[in-house]
Amino acid sequence: MKWKDRFKxxxxxxxxxxxxxxxxxxxxxxxxxxxxxxxxxxxxAQRFIVNDIMQDRAITEVSVYGKQSMEEGExxxxxxxxxxxxxSMENVKAVSHKxxxxxxxxxxxxxxxxxxxxxxxxxxxxxxxxLNLSSGRMPQExxxxxxxxxxxxxxxxxxxxxxxxxxxxxxxxxKDEYQMNEGLLNKTIKIEVEQYKNKEWVTETFPVEVVGIxxxxxxxxxxxxxxxxxDAVLAxxxxxxxxxxGATIHPDMKEDEVATLQSESQERVYNDVxxxxxxxxxxxxxxRHLKDEGYHIYSVTxxxxxxxxxxxxxxxxxxxxxxxxxLIASIGIYNTMSMAVTERTQxxxxxxAIGGHPKMIRSxxxxxxxxxxxxxxxxxxxxxxxVSVGINMLLPIVIQQVxxxxxxxxxxxxxxxxxxxxxxxxLSIGVAMLSGLKxxxxxxxxxxxxxxxxxx
Amino acid sequence: MIKVEKLSHSFFVGKKNNRQEVSxxxxxxxxxxxxxxxxxIGRSGSGKSTLLNLMSGYIKPTEGDIFIAGERVTDYKxxxxxxxxxxxxxxxxxxxxxxxxxxxxxxxxxxxxxxxVPEKERESRVNAMLDKxxxxxxxxxYPSELSGGQQQRVSVARALIVQPPIILADEPTGSLxxxxxxxxxxxxxxxxxxxxxxxxxxxxDEEVARMADxxxxxxxxxxxxxxxxxxx
Numbered sequence: 246m247k248w249k250d251r252f253k254x255x256x257x258x259x260x261x262x263x264x265x266x267x268x269x270x271x272x273x274x275x276x277x278x279x280x281x282x283x284x285x286x287x288x289x290a291q292r293f294i295v296n297d298i299m300q301d302r303a304i305t306e307v308s309v310y311g312k313q314s315m316e317e318g319e320x321x322x323x324x325x326x327x328x329x330x331x332x333s334m335e336n337v338k339a340v341s342h343k344x345x346x347x348x349x350x351x352x353x354x355x356x357x358x359x360x361x362x363x364x365x366x367x368x369x370x371x372x373x374x375x376l377n378l379s380s381g382r383m384p385q386e387x388x389x390x391x392x393x394x395x396x397x398x399x400x401x402x403x404x405x406x407x408x409x410x411x412x413x414x415x416x417x418x419x420k421d422e423y424q425m426n427e428g429l430l431n432k433t434i435k436i437e438v439e440q441y442k443n444k445e446w447v448t449e450t451f452p453v454e455v456v457g458i459x460x461x462x463x464x465x466x467x468x469x470x471x472x473x474x475x476d477a478v479l480a481x482x483x484x485x486x487x488x489x490x491g492a493t494i495h496p497d498m499k500e501d502e503v504a505t506l507q508s509e510s511q512e513r514v515y516n517d518v519x520x521x522x523x524x525x526x527x528x529x530x531x532x533r534h535l536k537d538e539g540y541h542i543y544s545v546t547x548x549x550x551x552x553x554x555x556x557x558x559x560x561x562x563x564x565x566x567x568x569x570x571x572l573i574a575s576i577g578i579y580n581t582m583s584m585a586v587t588e589r590t591q592x593x594x595x596x597x598a599i600g601g602h603p604k605m606i607r608s609x610x611x612x613x614x615x616x617x618x619x620x621x622x623x624x625x626x627x628x629x630x631x632v633s634v635g636i637n638m639l640l641p642i643v644i645q646q647v648x649x650x651x652x653x654x655x656x657x658x659x660x661x662x663x664x665x666x667x668x669x670x671x672l673s674i675g676v677a678m679l680s681g682l683k684x685x686x687x688x689x690x691x692x693x694x695x696x697x698x699x700x701x
Numbered sequence: 702m703i704k705v706e707k708l709s710h711s712f713f714v715g716k717k718n719n720r721q722e723v724s725x726x727x728x729x730x731x732x733x734x735x736x737x738x739x740x741x742i743g744r745s746g747s748g749k750s751t752l753l754n755l756m757s758g759y760i761k762p763t764e765g766d767i768f769i770a771g772e773r774v775t776d777y778k779x780x781x782x783x784x785x786x787x788x789x790x791x792x793x794x795x796x797x798x799x800x801x802x803x804x805x806x807x808x809x810x811x812x813x814x815x816x817x818v819p820e821k822e823r824e825s826r827v828n829a830m831l832d833k834x835x836x837x838x839x840x841x842x843y844p845s846e847l848s849g850g851q852q853q854r855v856s857v858a859r860a861l862i863v864q865p866p867i868i869l870a871d872e873p874t875g876s877l878x879x880x881x882x883x884x885x886x887x888x889x890x891x892x893x894x895x896x897x898x899x900x901x902x903x904x905x906d907e908e909v910a911r912m913a914d915x916x917x918x919x920x921x922x923x924x925x926x927x928x929x930x931x932x933x
Contacts, residue, residue, distance in 0.1 A: 250814050261802060595798045598759070599859065600787025601815050603780055693759045697798055 246605050255613045258585065266617065269574075269581040273621025274628060276574035277673045280567030281629035281661060282636075284669075287560035289637075289660035294552060304525050304545055305338070307532055309518040313539040322514035327540075331520045334534060336527035339373030342366075343517040346438075346482065347492040352472065353435040353450060357400035357425050361393070363436060363472045364517070365479045374521045381430050381457030387477035389456045393469030396458075397429045417468055429455045436472070440486045441494045449485045451478060571673060574621070575680040582614050582684035586691075593688050594696020603689040610685035611678055618677025622670040629666070633659040702867060702899045703733040703756060708765035710751055725751045727922045729765070733915075735866070736897040738889070740910045743919035749903045752919070753871050756901065757790065758782035770866060787816055791860030791898075795872035797852040799844040799859075805851075806831065806840040809858045816863065826862060834858045834888075850881030857888065861898075870902040874909055886912050 246254075259266045309331070311321045323342070331340045346363040368383050368391070379394055398418045405412050405423050412423040435450035453474065462469050482491040488506040498506075520535065520542075522528045528546045535542045586593070593606055636659045644650055711724040726748045733739045741749045754760050756767060758777060766775045770789050777785060792798075799808045809830055813823045831837045834854040844852055853873065860868050873889075874882040890912060892898050902909055910916045918926040 246815050247817050247819075249820075250817075254814075257802070592800045592802070595800055596811070596815065597783065598757070598786075598794075598798065599792055599812050599815075600783055600790075600863070602783040602787075605815065694754060697794065697796075 246609075251605075251609055251612055254609060255616055258589070258609075258613065259616070262585070262588075265581055265584070269577045269617050270620045270624065272574040272577040273571075273618060273673060273677065274624035276571040277622045277625025277669055278628040278632065279570040280564065280672070281626065281665060281669045282632050282659060283563045283567040284560055284665055285629070285633050285659040285661045287556060287563045288662055288665060289658045291552070291556035291560070292660050293656060293658075294556075295549060298545055298548060298552070304549075305522045305528055307520045307522065307528060307535060307542050307544040309520060309535065310541040310543070312541065322516075323518045324512050324514055328515065328518070330538070331518075331535075334520075334531065336522050336531045337520055338523045339370055339375075339521045341370055341374035341376075341517075341519040341521065342515040344479065344490060344513060344515055345517065346479070347488075347490040348438055348440075348482075348486065349493070350472075350491075351437040352396065352400060353437050354400060354429060354432060355425070356402050356404075358403060358437075359396075359400040359419075359470075361396060361399070361470045361472045363474060365476055366473045368473070368475070371473070374519065377460040378457045379460045380428075381455070384456050384473075384475065386454075387475050388453050389475070390453045390478070391457045391459055391471075391473040392429060392434075392455050393459055393471040394461045395468045396470050396472065397427075398424055399468070399470050400425055416466065428458070430458055431455065436474070436478070436482075438482055438485060438491055439493065440488075441496055442487075444496070451481055451485075453478060568672065568676075571676050575676045578614055578617055578677050578680040579684065581617070582610060582681045583687070585613065586610065586684045586688045589688075590691055590696050591699055593691050594693050597691065597693045598697060607685045607689045610688050611681050614681025614685070615674050615678045617681075618674040619670070621677070622673035625673065626666045626670060629669075630661060633661050702735045702737070702770060703731075703901065704766075704768040705729055705731045705752075705756070706766045706768075708752075708755065708762050708767065710748075710755060710760070710763050725922050726755070726762075729919075729922075729924050731917060731924065731927065733899060733901055735899055736893065737915060738893050738900040738902065738913045739915045739917060740902045740904050740913035741917045741919060742905055742910050743925075744905070747919040748922040749919050750871060753869055753901065753903050757792065757869055758786060787812060787863060789865055789867055791863065791865040791868040793853070793856050793860050793868060793870035793873045795875035797844070797849075797856045797876070799852060799855055801844050804841050804843055805836055805847065805855045808844070808855055809862055812859060812863045830858045830862050833861075848881075849876050849878070850884065853877060853881070853885060854888075857885070861892065864896075865898070867899045867901070870900060872903055872905075874904065874906055882906070882908065 309323060309327075311323065312327065313321070328340055328342050331337055344365040346365070350361060350363045351358050352361050372383055376391075378391070381391075384390060395418060401412050401419045401423050410423070412419055414420050431454070433452050433454050435452050437448055437450045439446055439448045441447075459469060459471065459473075479491070483489065486492065486494075488494065492506045494503050494506060520531065522531045525546070528544050532542055532544045532547070593601075596606060597603070637657050640656060640658050641651075708726055708729040709724070710726040711722050713720050713722055715721050729752065741752060743749045751760070755762050756769070758774060762775060766773060768774065769785075772785070774782070774785060786792075800811070803811065806827060810823055810827045813826065818826075828837070831840055834857060836851060836854055836858070839847060839851060842851075844855070847855065853876070857873075870889075874885060877885060886909060889900060889902075893900060900913075902913065904910060915927065915929050917924060
């Protein structure tokens with residue numbers, strides 16, 4: 246019997262008892278939809294958490310915190326030689342490395358001033374590592390710098406503060422009315438550094454030109470007050486402070502402490518080092534390589550691996566619970582198919598009597614139950630997608646109404662990846678065919694003579 | 702065409718402790734030649750239907766052998782029997798055995814569908830067959846919408862559609878009135894003459910027996926007589 250004829254035959258048979266078939270398909274689709282929606286909550290939560298982590302760090306980023314001292318006298322800190330080692334490693338796209346100024350530097354522009362975090366960076370390396378600007382360009386000259394997105398919103402007039410005004414808002418930014426009216430792009434600002442020299446506090450300013458402003462941080466609550474300067478500016482600061490990295494000397498420091506600061510580090514050490522891999526797949530190899538070399542590292546993939554394991558367990562649990570619904574639906578399919586076999590006993594007997602092959606008869610009933618599974622799965626997937634969209638739309642409203650909280654970010658509680666839908670479709674068809682197995686076998690075992698005598 | 706050797710069949714009745722063997726056929730030997738019409742007659746319970754069921758492969762004999770078209774079919778499995786039936790045998794039943802949810806056309810087409818014959822070929826063969834049995838105008842009628850004679854003609858058409866060399870008929874005229882019976886017997890004779898189809902017909906109708914080339918009489922499960930009919 247050709248497949249086309251089998252399908253025709255099945256459709257004809259199903260039409261004989263439309264309501265029963267409809268109810269069975271309905272039960273299967275509810276089971277399938279329940280399974281998908283339940284699992285989609287696991288997928289949605291995983292996606293939300295993973296995205297949350299990914300927002301903070303690039304997935305290809307490996308942070309290096311230091312290294313194990315292999316030999317006596319070897320520094321645990323990351324030096325220029327280490328940076329060069331990283332750069333020469335396989336799979337490395339870029340090495341971002343910063344040196345933070347070890348003093349509280351103020352930024353001055355016109356009558357405005359404010360604190361900031363000043364770091365020395367290799368602009369070329371930062372660009373390769375994926376540093377993006379919201380405006381301007383990358384520095385090319387020694388006195389050119391980049392500033393954080395919010396820096397101009399952190400500067401204020403000292404006289405306003407002295408007047409006892411509340412000049413900062415809840416995010417720590419200067420309120421609009423106290424802010425400067427213009428941005429700092431293409432402006433010359435001054436970095437003010439203080440040092441205790443000859444038993445008095447001395448200040449010095451270093452004029453630099455802002456040529457680029459970094460992009461806004463991923464998080465709404467993050468404030469970027471960074472100032473990225475070149476090695477040359479650091480050298481000027483060091484020349485003034487007389488200490489490495491512009492470290493501030495305090496009046497209560499002992500002489501040996503001051504001497505240490507002044508003599509420290511002929512060689513630069515970096516305190517914020519990120520090795521960037523070419524792609525996500527290379528991160529694991531790179532991490533292993535760095536660990537083997539004795540570096541203390543952290544990569545987001547390690548965290549993601551653990552999260553993914555936890556969620557794999559959660560999702561498996563949810564799928565098992567959901568499959569129970571599908572198994573309940575399979576009882577309905579079994580019942581429907583058993584009744585179909587009983588009702589069609591005479592037809593089956595006639596078919597066998599005139600040359601119907603038992604295998605063909607079995608396949609017809611198996612296909613019929615598979616068809617019910619397929620229809621149920623199809624409807625179930627559509628329903629599941631609708632429910633999923635509904636859940637995601639209603640969730641913020643429910644949270645607002647019940648908990649009186651507004652969600653700043655869109656939370657997707659339910660997420661149905663295409664492969665989840667495909668797995669559930671396969672599962673539905675599989676379960677349906679398993680349910681039809683026994684009735685189909687029963688059909689092949691029907692005794693021809695008894696069936697023809699209507700004695701079954 | 703059909704050869705039966707030392708064929709015996711018995712079955713058991715009653716439950717475990719009270720089980721009894723009932724012998725239905727005892728040591729039957731017969732042969733049916735190609736193109737013959739053989740009628741098997743006998744009283745009710747004489748074993749004639751059992752003999753036909755054994756030849757059809759619906760039941761297995763207790764002893765003896767059956768050869769059809771040169772093949773020993775006695776030990777055939779169900780699946781082999783299914784293929785053998787669809788290639789070599791056509792069946793006509795007393796109660797027609799048509800599928801009630803199928804039209805006359807679909808019932809006749811069914812053996813071809815099961816054999817996997819392409820749709821176009823099926824269409825032309827079924828149309829020709831409907832013309833042959835004179836049921837073209839009833840092609841879309843369901844069995845319940847046809848008379849007994851018409852239903853039996855559909856049944857005959859279904860048996861003939863795969864062009865089998867042998868047709869086994871179990872009381873084919875049992876549910877028909879005299880006129881329709883005459884018509885059907887005429888049709889059987891015509892088919893036998895034109896297409897050289899072998900017929901084995903179970904009957905207790907003298908009219909049918911007279912139409913046959915040979916008549917085999919069964920009595921109490923034994924072959925009591927095997928004689929040629931003088932003239933048709």
